[in-house]
Amino acid sequence: MTHAPNLPLAGLKIVELGHYIAAPFATRLLADLGAEVVKVEPPGGDPVRGWGSSVEGNAVWFSVHGRNKLSVTLDLKKPEDRDRLVALLKRADALVENFRAGYLERIGLGPDVLHQANPRLVIGRISGYGQEGPYRDKPAFGAIGEAMGGLRHLTANPGQTEYPPPRCGVSISDDLAGMYCAMAVVSACWQVKGDPQAKGRVVDVDLVSSVFSLMEGMLPEYGLFGWVRQPQGAAIKTAAPTNTYPCADGKWLCIAGNSDLIFKRLMAAIGRPEMAGDPRFANNAGRCDNVAELDAAIADWTRTKPAAEAETILEAAEVPCSRLFDMADCATDPHFRDRGWVMEVQDPLLGQVLHPAAPFRFDGVAPRDMVRWTGPAAGAHNEMVFAAAARGESRPLTP
Amino acid sequence: MTHAPNLPLAGLKIVELGHYIAAPFATRLLADLGAEVVKVEPPGGDPVRGWGSSVEGNAVWFSVHGRNKLSVTLDLKKPEDRDRLVALLKRADALVENFRAGYLERIGLGPDVLHQANPRLVIGRISGYGQEGPYRDKPAFGAIGEAMGGLRHLTANPGQTEYPPPRCGVSISDDLAGMYCAMAVVSACWQVKGDPQAKGRVVDVDLVSSVFSLMEGMLPEYGLFGWVRQPQGAAIKTAAPTNTYPCADGKWLCIAGNSDLIFKRLMAAIGRPEMAGDPRFANNAGRCDNVAELDAAIADWTRTKPAAEAETILEAAEVPCSRLFDMADCATDPHFRDRGWVMEVQDPLLGQVLHPAAPFRFDGVAPRDMVRWTGPAAGAHNEMVFAAAARGESRPLTP
Numbered sequence: 162m163t164h165a166p167n168l169p170l171a172g173l174k175i176v177e178l179g180h181y182i183a184a185p186f187a188t189r190l191l192a193d194l195g196a197e198v199v200k201v202e203p204p205g206g207d208p209v210r211g212w213g214s215s216v217e218g219n220a221v222w223f224s225v226h227g228r229n230k231l232s233v234t235l236d237l238k239k240p241e242d243r244d245r246l247v248a249l250l251k252r253a254d255a256l257v258e259n260f261r262a263g264y265l266e267r268i269g270l271g272p273d274v275l276h277q278a279n280p281r282l283v284i285g286r287i288s289g290y291g292q293e294g295p296y297r298d299k300p301a302f303g304a305i306g307e308a309m310g311g312l313r314h315l316t317a318n319p320g321q322t323e324y325p326p327p328r329c330g331v332s333i334s335d336d337l338a339g340m341y342c343a344m345a346v347v348s349a350c351w352q353v354k355g356d357p358q359a360k361g362r363v364v365d366v367d368l369v370s371s372v373f374s375l376m377e378g379m380l381p382e383y384g385l386f387g388w389v390r391q392p393q394g395a396a397i398k399t400a401a402p403t404n405t406y407p408c409a410d411g412k413w414l415c416i417a418g419n420s421d422l423i424f425k426r427l428m429a430a431i432g433r434p435e436m437a438g439d440p441r442f443a444n445n446a447g448r449c450d451n452v453a454e455l456d457a458a459i460a461d462w463t464r465t466k467p468a469a470e471a472e473t474i475l476e477a478a479e480v481p482c483s484r485l486f487d488m489a490d491c492a493t494d495p496h497f498r499d500r501g502w503v504m505e506v507q508d509p510l511l512g513q514v515l516h517p518a519a520p521f522r523f524d525g526v527a528p529r530d531m532v533r534w535t536g537p538a539a540g541a542h543n544e545m546v547f548a549a550a551a552r553g554e555s556r557p558l559t560p
Numbered sequence: 561m562t563h564a565p566n567l568p569l570a571g572l573k574i575v576e577l578g579h580y581i582a583a584p585f586a587t588r589l590l591a592d593l594g595a596e597v598v599k600v601e602p603p604g605g606d607p608v609r610g611w612g613s614s615v616e617g618n619a620v621w622f623s624v625h626g627r628n629k630l631s632v633t634l635d636l637k638k639p640e641d642r643d644r645l646v647a648l649l650k651r652a653d654a655l656v657e658n659f660r661a662g663y664l665e666r667i668g669l670g671p672d673v674l675h676q677a678n679p680r681l682v683i684g685r686i687s688g689y690g691q692e693g694p695y696r697d698k699p700a701f702g703a704i705g706e707a708m709g710g711l712r713h714l715t716a717n718p719g720q721t722e723y724p725p726p727r728c729g730v731s732i733s734d735d736l737a738g739m740y741c742a743m744a745v746v747s748a749c750w751q752v753k754g755d756p757q758a759k760g761r762v763v764d765v766d767l768v769s770s771v772f773s774l775m776e777g778m779l780p781e782y783g784l785f786g787w788v789r790q791p792q793g794a795a796i797k798t799a800a801p802t803n804t805y806p807c808a809d810g811k812w813l814c815i816a817g818n819s820d821l822i823f824k825r826l827m828a829a830i831g832r833p834e835m836a837g838d839p840r841f842a843n844n845a846g847r848c849d850n851v852a853e854l855d856a857a858i859a860d861w862t863r864t865k866p867a868a869e870a871e872t873i874l875e876a877a878e879v880p881c882s883r884l885f886d887m888a889d890c891a892t893d894p895h896f897r898d899r900g901w902v903m904e905v906q907d908p909l910l911g912q913v914l915h916p917a918a919p920f921r922f923d924g925v926a927p928r929d930m931v932r933w934t935g936p937a938a939g940a941h942n943e944m945v946f947a948a949a950a951r952g953e954s955r956p957l958t959p
Contacts, residue, residue: 169744169751169761194747213777214785221784222777272923291921296895300880302816308882311890313804313814315729316715324723325794325804325812326884330714331774337919340736344743345920348568348593351746355754362568363923370901373890374919375730378612378621380902383887384914385620386613390887395724405712405724413724415712417701481699483707485725488782488789491710491772496695502769503779515783520736520773521744522690524671524762 166530168195169523172557173350174253175199176246177230180207182332183287183368184259185226186339191257191347192229193519193531197557199249199546200230203237206539219510219538225517227536231558233547234540237268246270247278248550254353255283255346255361262288262297272363281353282361285346287338291367301368306334310372311379317392326392337371401448402427402455405485412468416459416475416482419445423480430478431462501528508535534560565929567594568922571956572749573652574598575645576629579606581731582686582767583658584625585738590656590746591628592918592930596956598648598945599629602636605938618909618937624916626935630957632946633939636667645669646677647949653752654682654745654760661687661696671762680752681760684745686737690766700767705733709771710778716791725791736770800847801826801854804884811867815858815874815881818844822879829877830861900927907934933959 173196177188185200185207192198200207210220233249235242247270250256256275258265265271265286272284286292289301307313307329317326342364349362382388395405400419408414418427421444428437436458441447448455463471468484475482484490492515497503506516506529514535518528542560549558572595576587584599584606591597599606609619632648634641646669649655655674657664664670664685671683685691688700706712706728716725741763748761781787794804799818807813817826820843827836835857840846847854862870867883874881883889891914896902905915905928913934917927941959948957 169747171751173750190743194744214781214787216784220777221780224780225777290895291899294895294899302880304814304816305880305882308814309885309890309893311885311887312729314884314886316726317729317812317884318723318726321806321810321812322723324717324721325806327715327717327726327791327793328796329728330711330716330789330791331776333774336774337739340739340743341919344589344739344746345568345593345922347743347746347750349922351572351750351753352568352570354750365921365923366919367899370896370899370917371919373896373901373916375732375735376887376890376916377730378619378624379887380891380916381620381623381910381913382613383891384904384912385615385910388613388887390729392726392729394726397727407720407724411720413716413720415703415707417703481701481704483704485713485716486708486710487713488710488775488778488787491708491775492779492782494708496689496693497769497772500690500693500769502772505783511780511784513783514780517772517775517779518769520740520765520770522764523744523748524764 166526167523168526168531170194170196170347173197173255174557176201176249176253176256178256178258178260180259181209182335183339184257184342185209186336187257187285187287187343187346188230189226189228190340190343194521198230199253199542200227200232201246201249202232202234202539204234206234210539216511221511221514223536224508224511224514225536228516229533230537231542231546231560232537232539233543243268243270245547245550247275249546250275250282251279252550252553252555253279253282254350255285257285257287257342257346259287262290262292276361280360283346283349283353283364284361285342285364285366287342287366289368291370292365304328306338306368306372309369310334311376312372315390315392318394319392334368334372337375338366338368341371342366396452399449400445401452402459404456404459406456406460406463408463408468408471409465410467413485414463414468414471414482415485416480418480419448421445424448426478427459427475427480430475430480431459433458433462504529504532506532506535510535510538565925566922567925567930569593569595569746572596572654573956575600575648575652575655577655577657577659579658580608581734582738583656583741584608585735586656586684586686586742586745587629588625588627589739589742593920597629598652598941599626599631600645600648601631601633601938603633605633609938615910620910620913622935623907623910623913624935627915628932629936630941630945630959631936631938632942642667642669644946644949646674648945649674649681650678651949651952651954652678652681653749654684656684656686656741656745658686661689661691675760679759682745682748682752682763683760684741684763684765686741686765688767690769691764703727705737705767705771708768709733710775711771714789714791717793718791733767733771736774737765737767740770741765795851798848799844800851801858803855803858805855805859805862807862807867807870808864809866812884813862813867813870813881814884815879817879818847820844823847825877826858826874826879829874829879830858832857832861903928903931905931905934909934909937
């Protein structure tokens, strides 16, 4: 707990009024970057602490989701606890919250009130649909951002099969909104820093348009030509063979064999050199026209091997491919370990756990040093943090 | 072109040595936030300008992907052009690049060299696998980050069906890495700002661990219990009924009807009130045990209606649901228009085009004012930018 690595946001003070994923993910990134993050939880703790598996009541995910944060508990229904929150915000550079749009205003803590207490406070807000607009008050259930933002339509096989388009498998819309909020809040802090006249900003980030921001050229193409991008499943229509193929162990192997040279190496490696010489497959256009025959030949071969074995054979032939890594693959892969993407960390509440690295690395800082401490129990830092706020202490705090 | 909205990164100067998606997306976000971004392209332009549709040779996507940037062209094989680049970097706060790991060093422009020219320069680097480690030199083809980072394994139906797990449909690993790089670069600029002693940092971001960062509690759960999260398709195993259902027009409707009260409203709305009263379905546990029967009844109803009509009926019954928005749905939705998520913008190269909003909004700034100009032609700002760099001009430039 006594590491002092040279992290870029050391000295920046953030208060999180977050629950579940989006705001807590934003502040976890800011905490990984070195900021002091005080997570304000209701007396029972952020309900995300009840998600997934736990050891003696301590949520496993929270070891990561709450790492590098200080936790305090407040009951915002009580005036004295709202006053305590305002005292915390007076010494902070930024607030990050993800209540429903308008909730802070309803409890008397809207941006106007907070800026009276601290005119330089940056206020980052995350909601389902944004702080204004016709859908503002609709409930933002989990998959809505993915569906409305246009992603779920694409993560699908063409046409209506007996299998519906799968969910992304992670809380992608919350994650994206959290990342945008973190980025925008640091940007606003950059603006305020070193300018004594600067005022704090209010930042409005929402789940739906965070997803929608990834739609590449699809919106201008729709506007100019009326084109509506349709799902392509695992294949790429304009490059063949590129697809994901079934293997003998029930796993899948993604293969990108669409350049002329790679295609020849691929067909030799799977024992079908005669197809590499077939003039119908001599160039990408011909391969796209006859893609079903190619995909069938490749799948006939992959079905005979476990995915890892097929991957090894194709890698030796310099054919770009990858099995679809599951968590066991990630956790045991030599590159993941070498890079510190997977680290063994001691958690006082859980024992030894595996943590993922921060998703950015800085010169002179080891990944391990960016995990200063693991997710704490709810309210673990009440005494220290409230005492410092009462003293008007402005130095950043560490446990 | 004369807007001067109060954007947080106004005054920050970025040079982009980017191509395709990851680095250019990072700098587009920084440019949306108000930074001056000088995009350095090879004489023929970033090859991404050849992707997708175009109007008279001008790529449609680039109107968005290059917006708010200045474009200059340099041939980094020529010593005099490398000198020009160094002159640009002397007046810059940060560089963002996504060459293959080690390429900058090979052309004599590694971080040590650049920091001799400008000790305060923040250098953001994006690569497939990171700047070090056993896989550093592997080619990073498009889907690798998605597959190796663990996402593609989850975006799938359970078991091995005749349909392979679909691609995410967008360049998700490039996007995530770009977002993390933007966030980390601004953080390093925050550190440097106002501290005359501060040195520029080197930031190392990669595609694979950017995706891996979204894997929630899966890594610690694997480490503690050996659990490997498996794909769940469109359903959520622990909450029923929650799934995506086929509609009469070939589209899909996502429905989350898993609370006891919402479930009753859902079954009444689809004309099956007797199922709402069936004791087998009285609570979530019973519904999960009998989910196939529920899903069949719901799909029998959705198959009789177009997705938009089924959505309207269920929304009136206060059942959370969403059709899977395609680009036509997004572009014409009243909330998207009201919020400015979809905007009509005049592009000198293309005419009137639709642009998506920046994925963050700041008090006092309209979404429209964050699109200061559209993606320019390659080299459009050579004269202005090189002249300013030669003069040692440090004021931010606008076209």
